Amino acid sequence: MREIVIGGAQMGPIQKADSREAVVERMLKLLSQAKVAGCDLVVFPELCLTTFFPRWYMEDQSEVDGWFEHAMPNDATAPLFTAARSAGIAISFGYAEATAEGQYFNTSILTDSEANIIGKYRKVHLPGHSEFDTERAFQHLEKRYFAPGDLGFPVWRNMDAIMGMCICNDRRWPEVYRVMGLQGVELVMLGYNTPSLNSQLAGEALERRLYHSDLSMTSGAYQNSTWVVGVAKAGDEDSHPLMAGSIIVDPNGYVVARASGEGDELIIHACDMDACNFGKSTVFDFGRHRRIEHYARICEQTGVELPD
Ligand code: ING
Numbered sequence: 001m002r003e004i005v006i007g008g009a010q011m012g013p014i015q016k017a018d019s020r021e022a023v024v025e026r027m028l029k030l031l032s033q034a035k036v037a038g039c040d041l042v043v044f045p046e047l048c049l050t051t052f053f054p055r056w057y058m059e060d061q062s063e064v065d066g067w068f069e070h071a072m073p074n075d076a077t078a079p080l081f082t083a084a085r086s087a088g089i090a091i092s093f094g095y096a097e098a099t100a101e102g103q104y105f106n107t108s109i110l111t112d113s114e115a116n117i118i119g120k121y122r123k124v125h126l127p128g129h130s131e132f133d134t135e136r137a138f139q140h141l142e143k144r145y146f147a148p149g150d151l152g153f154p155v156w157r158n159m160d161a162i163m164g165m166c167i168c169n170d171r172r173w174p175e176v177y178r179v180m181g182l183q184g185v186e187l188v189m190l191g192y193n194t195p196s197l198n199s200q201l202a203g204e205a206l207e208r209r210l211y212h213s214d215l216s217m218t219s220g221a222y223q224n225s226t227w228v229v230g231v232a233k234a235g236d237e238d239s240h241p242l243m244a245g246s247i248i249v250d251p252n253g254y255v256v257a258r259a260s261g262e263g264d265e266l267i268i269h270a271c272d273m274d275a276c277n278f279g280k281s282t283v284f285d286f287g288r289h290r291r292i293e294h295y296a297r298i299c300e301q302t303g304v305e306l307p308d
Helices: 020-036 061-065 078-087 168-172 174-181 206-223 273-281 296-300
Strands: 003-010 041-043 090-098 104-111 117-122 155-158 161-167 187-192 227-232 235-237 240-242 247-249 255-258 265-272
Touching (some): 003 020, 041 187, 078 090, 090 187, 104 161, 104 187, 117 155, 117 161, 161 168, 168 187, 206 247, 227 273, 265 273
Parallel strands (some): 041 090, 161 187, 187 227
Antiparallel strands (some): 003 265, 090 104, 155 161, 227 247, 235 240
């Protein structure tokens, strides 16, 4: 049995004024809880070091730049890597990445048990818009501040399992799980910062948005016979509510752990990676069942092409 005890480290709100150091202190507390609980791996949310700044319209590039990390590890996050290394816990977390070439991505990394970064993912599906949208109750400017990810959907062998990452809106797109599923993924880790309200549909209830988040992750898990861990940054950030609902989903699509609150909270489950095997060798034995001669539209079309 290839068991990995996984912790989902849900974070409560990060205010615009909060320092990275203060945030890292909170992450260290969750990491030490995970150590006590015997976790082997801890997953943190999307953009875990700062407030969800794409809700703010900015024109001053130096102000925008201040939300990004220019190196990883760096001074603010070094204590996290040191603590993870001494605890022997692998970590994954999201942050805003500025590259030496001047590119800007919504990024997440994965380490091994010695806190060596073995994987990087850059968010491919950027929701929202790039210019100030007067029609919206609040802004969601990911297309303004980030470029679409350029690394695809890779997987890595880590801790005797095949692991991959995606970020937030990516979890809503079945192609994301399938591309990793076609590489044998057994654990998909993702963080999210999902507004509790729909900026374009007043009155959409929170429970509906939580349902869609669950639906996206449970179907991704089931249809690719993989574990999925989805971890929220939640709560009110400068009076903008983000939903919680962090979950761990097993390869049959069942939720085996769920956060109860909207604050810093560790959810834990002992995940047997061999639980992926049955689905991958029966109902979702891709090699035996898929008929790719009929799937061309998925790669040849971006949008809809209506019939005559
Ligand atoms: N946030 C949201 C998400 O995909 C969103 C944006 C919410 C899009 C609900 C569509 C529906 O969870 C991020 N950061 O992608």
